[in-house]
Amino acid sequence: MGSLFLRNLNYFIGAAFVVMLVIALVGTVSGLVSNPPQETVDEAFHVHPTPLHLESxxxxxxxxxRQLQRGFQVYKEVCSxxxxxxxxxxxxxxxxxYSEGQVKTIAAEYQVPTFDPKTGDRDTRPGVPADTFPIVYYPGQGSPPDLSMIAKAREGGAAYIHALITGYRNPKTFTKDGxxxxxxxPDFKVPDGLHFNPYFANLNIAMPPPLTKEGQVQYMDGTRPTIDQMSKDVAAFLVWAAEPKLEARHRAGVAAVIFLLIFIGLAFGAYKNIWRDIKH
Incomplete structure (x- = not known):
């Protein structure tokens, strides 16, 4: 008798718990329908980049x-x-x-920091091909974002880079969806020293527009250096910087798929050959 009472009590408690959950769910849904959450300023102004189609x-x-070399030229003359x-x-x-001689010339244009462990002295010297691009520091501000992995670190990759570079707007005349x-x-304001860019996460970015006019970089291959073209080229270059072995990875992937297809074909042929005379 006592066990039956406990079992019924457990059923009652479970049913009451389910009823409370249903009431809470219905109340939440009805509240969202009658009073939908207000869109924040960041959500209202933020724009997602459109896809950027690259050959890679x-x-x-x-x-x-050729595009990567143009992109490096933009990085070197504007971003570096x-x-x-x-x-x-x-x-x-x-x-x-780039040829070996060209790489030596490019490296020598940069000053690479050095440190003498015996004297503790710090100095600089011209770069050599084995050096990495030196880190840029601003006194009291540290180092701005490094671009080596930016194409992988930001959602959208190359599309985000291109959109950010070309996306600076005047908030007073900015329209979204018409x-x-x-x-x-009406109270939205851009803080002093910042710049409005709807593609940036919090809308206001410290970096001023890096590309401001056509011909800011004079391409050596004769390509017309529009702002759109320069931003696409530097985005493509930064994709390569983040994954320089991408082509090798693609080749390995294709080879692996071909191998698997051949292996599956051979395995199926062996299966048919072994079991063809066996009747079920």
């Missing part, structure tokens, strides 16, 4: 060395003043079509 995309993608490539060695530039958001958020 897809399982059969390959790098375009603030951003380093500490995981890229100068000699790696041979992989995108409507001006300043009417909805």
């Amino acid at each position: 995309d897809g399982p059969f993608g390959k790098f375009n060395d 003043a603030c951003h380093s490539l500490k995981h890229v060695a100068f000699r790696n530039l041979e992989d995108i079509g 409507k001006s958001l300043m009417k909805e958020f």
Whole structure:
């Protein structure tokens, strides 16, 4: 009798718990329907980048060395003043079509910090191909974001880089989906020293627009240096910097798939040969 009472009590408690959960769920859903959460300023102004199609995309993608060299030129003349490539060695530039002599010349244009453990003295010397790109420091501010892995560190990769570079806007005239958001958020202001960019996570970025006019970089191969073209080229270069062995990985992947297909075919043939005379 006592065990039956305890069992019924357990059923009652379980049923009451389920009922309370259902009541809470219904109350939450009805509350969201009647009073939907208000969109924040960041959510309202933020824009996701549109896809950027590069020749390196897809399982059969390959790098375009001419584009990578143009992208490196943009990085060297515009970005390198603030951003380093500490995981890229100068000699790696041979992989995108530069000769050994050109790499030596490029490396020598940079000053690489040195340290003498005997005297404790710090100095600089011209770079050599074995050196990595030196880290850029600002006194009292540390080092700006390194760009070696930026294409992998940011969602969207190359598309995000291209959108960020070309996405600076005036918030007063900025529209999204055909409507001006300043009417909805009239108190929105860009803090002094920052710049409005709807592709940046919190909208306001300290970096001023890096590319401001056509021809800011004069391409040596004759390509028209529009802002859009320069931003695409540097985005492609940073994809290579983040994954320089991408082509080798693609080749290995294709070879592995071909091997597996051949192996499956041989295994199926062996199966049919062994079991063909055996009746079930």
